[in-house]
Amino acid sequence: MRRPIVLLALGHACVDMYQGAVAALVPFLVAERHYSYAAVSGVVLAATLLSSVVQPLFGALTDRWAMPWLLPVSAFVGGAGVALAGVGDSYALTVVAVAVSGIGVAAYHPEAARVARAASTGSHTAMGWFSLGGNVGFATAPLLVAAVVATGGLGASPLLVVPAIAGAALCVAGIRATTRGNAAGKRQSGGIDDWRSFGRLSGAIVCRSIVFVGLSAFIALHAGGGAQGTTALFVLYLGGAVGTVAGGRLANRYGRVPVVRAAYALTILAVAGVVLTSGPALLAFVALASAGLYVPFSLHITLGQDYLPRHVGTASGVTLGLTVSVGGAVAPLIGALADATSLRAALAPLVLVPAFGWLLLRPLREPAQPERFLSGAG
Template sequence: MRINRMGVLAAGHASVDFYQGVVPAMVPFLVAERHYGYVAASGIVLAATLLSSVVQPLFGAIADRWRLGWLIPVSMLVTGLGVGLAGPAGSYPLTWLAIALSGLGVAAYHPESARLARAASQGSHVGMSWFSLGGNLGFAVAPLMVTPLLAWGGLAVSPLLAVPAVLGCLVTVVAMRSVGRGGGAGRTREGARDDWAAFVRLALVMGLRSVGYIGLSTFVALYVGGGAAGAVALFVQFAGGAAGTILGGRLATRYGRVRTLRLAYAAAVPAVAGVVLVPGPAVFLFVAAAGVALYVPFSLHVTLGQDYLPRHAGTASGVTLGLAVSVGGVASPLIGALAEATSLRLALATLIVMPLLAWFLSRPLKEPAIVLP
């Protein structure tokens, strides 16, 4: 039952993070049909991404005060509804508000769903890695589904994009009932104490990881020459990330989360360096290795954050799944500006420092006790 529940929750997670990949895929069609400029198009993406990431800790704080299980299915439907309305909205302000509504749905979903997944997995690192993988896959497949649909029917058919949210909501409700009947075994947060110093350090580690991974994914396609080579580079990075997510859960079960986290960041340093310094086809091997190493800690960050703040698990989930991840997106324009002022190779070379600093900051972290929400 534990495996079945986590599989269903992972599918629900995929259906929500699918919409984070939908918005960038919609941008070319918004530009073509409505003649949006670069600023207007970037404003649409900002409405979905940065707003969602910043608001997630707020929803996490709310979830710490009240158990809001109903918010999970409602937020899933809101996420799909926002994207579904973006096509018929017509005007730019209404389109922006529709996309912002979808982003708020994403923000409302993650803190409570992360707590639910932790309870359903009964503290299993492998289970949480599958939950995280669901979100990664949902994001990755979005362009493959959205682009053919909008190429066929244009923005007028965007209401069809709400279907994954409805399906994901239905299966998640089934899993929630299963968890309610028997998923909460284990030590609880009653009497536990928060370690804010360790959590802040972990958040800084996550921010550095985000800058390294998102910076690499933003520019690696251009670095290898674009076209088919660029597509292959992105594919192997994302595939490596998927493999790293599952590998992280298994390694943490055997060696512990903090030790696995440190080893991953240590391995990421030569992997990212290889991307920048190794010429020829071998660069794709290093891109894959960087994807694996930088995603091994991803689900571990979430559970470590929850265990460092057992009395504020919702806040921890909101920061680890939202705010800390958005740092990479904010830093990407700075990397782009450096590339324009110098060279893309030099700009990417700065990313080598990110996992090195993450490893250094993670050294004082201690393995916390597992405290189920």
């Protein structure tokens, strides 16, 4: 694996740790501040909605200009917001802090996806490793938050800024390594945009987002909270590490679209198991759901970029950002339904969501990969 991809993947891990950290803070906000399900859903919404809406705007900017400097700056901002989330007792301050973190994440992903795709020279496996970095960050977030907040309380949250500093440094190193290969600064505009296929793909990613955000926000509480809850959240994120790498390798053999369709089908059965079981069986189904949700993760990015070869930044911003906003918006509805009924009943509708995503994916065909990537695909 090329050194630029390794550095970019490590930086990606540090950034996405803060996306996972918001969900990991939920049980502590409930325990220490006595927030309701609806209130903590609002915190999750603040972390995702603004980020998701703003992200395509950053993507459009990167379609016009190379802005690799955004990577280290946004990595630090994303971490600083989460680090401030536990300071004081103000709900408004908490919401603002995670929203600032979301803006940092929004600024990072479109440009990072563009730089990583260029550095990978079109390899699905290399992009899988880049995406794996983000998934590892998600997976380690509950452990980091538990280590800091469980021992020092929410007031110790400023210590959570440390990975952001490391992430900014890794981004700088990754950009320099990629620039030396003359990949980061090239603007790409060849090919014909297929907006209809991109729209179907985006709709399917919305379905994936609803399931993922819903499980991320509530799986720890559904599993019983405490150590069991932290374990369930860790499994949800860690299973993605395997799924992302497997997705790239499976795509090399079977093609991206068939692999993505199969992953959505697996997710239907896995989410049903999560809702209906408990104990060790619950963890097993959480792992399957994680695989189903993460196998298509890096494939979504490259498919979107290849459906819109003239607007790679926009495609990256939408597939990584805007489509996530619906998942964040649905989280408060799940929380309100859980307050009115039960958490299990509130999670039950999530079983149907990946089925709709699968239907959207059925007509899709494999897009032509840009010529500049064909020599590096694999």
